[in-house]
Amino acid sequence: MKLDRIALILIVAGGAVYCGILVLGMIALFPFGLIGLGIFAIFAAIFFTVVRQRLSNAEDDYYERNVDK
Numbered sequence: 001m002k003l004d005r006i007a008l009i010l011i012v013a014g015g016a017v018y019c020g021i022l023v024l025g026m027i028a029l030f031p032f033g034l035i036g037l038g039i040f041a042i043f044a045a046i047f048f049t050v051v052r053q054r055l056s057n058a059e060d061d062y063y064e065r066n067v068d069k
Helices: 003-028 030-055 058-066
Strands: none
């Protein structure tokens, strides 16, 4: 496994742990944390929508493979 892939895995794992701790902290601040949880949920939904669209777009894959850099 290449070093850049290992670094990417560690960054994603660290981000997931950070987001988990962030959500737990917002749950601990129950009445006021709901605002933060709502904002966090909106950003998460937008992020996952963008990633899903990018992974399912054949045109982007074509240009990524065939256009010279």
